[in-house]
Amino acid sequence: MTAPVLPADSPDAIARAAALLREGGLVAMPTETVYGLAADASNAVAVARLYAAKGRPRFNPLIAHVAGIEMAKRLVEWPALADELARAFWPGPLTLVLPKLKAAPICDLANAGLDSVAIRAPGHAAAQALLEAFGGPLVAPSANPSGGVSPTTASHVREGLGDRLDLILDGGACTVGVESTVIALLDGRATLLRPGGLERSRIEAITGPLAIAGHSEAPTSPGMLASHYAPAAAMRLNATQAREGEVLLGFGAVQGDLNLSASGDLAEAAAKLFAALRQLDASGPKSIAVAPIPDEGLGEAINDRLQRAAAPRD
Ligand code: TXA
Ligand code: MG
Secondary structure, X not given: OOOOEEEOOOHHHHHXXXXXXXXXXXXXXOOOOOOEEEEXXXXXXXXXXXXXXXXXXXXXOOEEEOOOHHHXXXXXXXXXXXXXXXXXXXXXXXXXXXEXXXXXXXXXXXXXXXXXXXXXXXXXXXXXXXXXXXXXXXXXXXXXXXOOOOOOOHHHHHHHHHHHOOEEEEOOOOOOOOOOEEEEEEOOEEEEEEOOOOOHHHXXXXXXXOEEOOOXXXXXXXXXXXXXXXXXXXXXXXXXXXOOOEEEXXXXXXOOOEEOOOXXXXXXXXXXXXXXXXXXXXXXXXEEEEOOOOOOOOHHHHHHHHHHHHOOOO
């Protein structure tokens, strides 16, 4: 059975979603980055169901979503730098990895048994309303089968996971379009674990230069898995023309079959990225060729997702 889709701006829908979550259900919620598949972070049975629905490797820890700073402080140690970053960028596309408090209502399965937790306050009004109504942290990875293209509309969620969850809240198309930037604040250092919807330069204006995560530790990020965010078609990057059997995803002056942003606007390109990959993939091409994207600002996150989509697959 396919899950019902309800408008995310309806107070009744939010109340229904919070009730389902309290019963251990799975609810797709819109955020400003991508749609998340939400479950009660304290409920190990619900979280196990969430991993199963996504087909996600269990060692991958999840982000605990909070309404704001106050809720965050119930989960993690809260150094001055966390406070400064959260005040500057929450609610918004920034995830902070911090030492977990022993009393935090987060089951071991949710953070893969680590002694740290990733937390973020999402910027979408419906996600905020749901977190307020639920009253505690919700884990929410992107609402798509593991390894595939992340969802930026309610119909993307329905196509991928519709029969494996209890309710989909439709809050329209995501405005940011790529996942949050993940920063670890551990051992007195700020480390970039995943580039994302908040430009690195804006964070570094507060933290100074970020350390970059090494690629050796297993559980740090799905980004550490070679293939991720992948469409069915093969991918070829930095292309200026389509070859035989290819479709071309353009940017700026490289026109293509679809263009991420004819004016070369990286925020527009990020917002359109995943929907564009899905749309081109639907025509069943052998390969999707992608125009060069400048590696600056949001281009860092776009290129990260494209490189993982193009990575060798098992
Ligand atoms: O924008 C987003 O962040 C979306 C929306 C739905 O909020 N969520 C999302 O969640 O992308 P997910 O589960 O796909 O990504 C979580 C990221 C991964 O890179 C994971 O490895 C990292 O956060 N992470 C989570 N807990 C961690 C921890 N304790 N230490 C290091 N990295 C952690
Ligand atoms: Mg994901």
